[in-house]
Amino acid sequence: MAVSSSYQAIYEAVARVPRGRVATYGDIAAVAGLPGRARQVGYALHRSPPGLPWHRILRADGRIALPADSTAALTQRRRLEDEGVTFLGGRVDLDRYRWLQES
């Protein structure tokens, strides 16, 4: 469908991630129709859009994109664990939780 702005696509792509699953910035960018613009995805989330479950978005290595000691990072981790996602050494098993946009 048409996009009034690229951010709209990013927001919807993030919103599509099912509960208990995670996605990388690159994946979201690809799903949103912005291949190679993973940075812009991160930037869009940094802007903290309203009602966006940004906590399901992780970096390509399965780590949180924010400093581990930051409040936002701790909140994100707590929310994911609450959804059933387990953190191993500050990291998530992408082979198991990465959302592949299969449905």
Next chain:
DNA sequence: CGGTTGACTTTCG
């Protein structure tokens, strides 16, 4: 209006 910055990714040594 030009330069810097950044919730990124990937490749190379």
Next chain:
DNA sequence: GCGAAAGCCAACC
């Protein structure tokens, strides 16, 4: 596993 470099582009100053 880690550091450096390059590609990307919107927001900020």
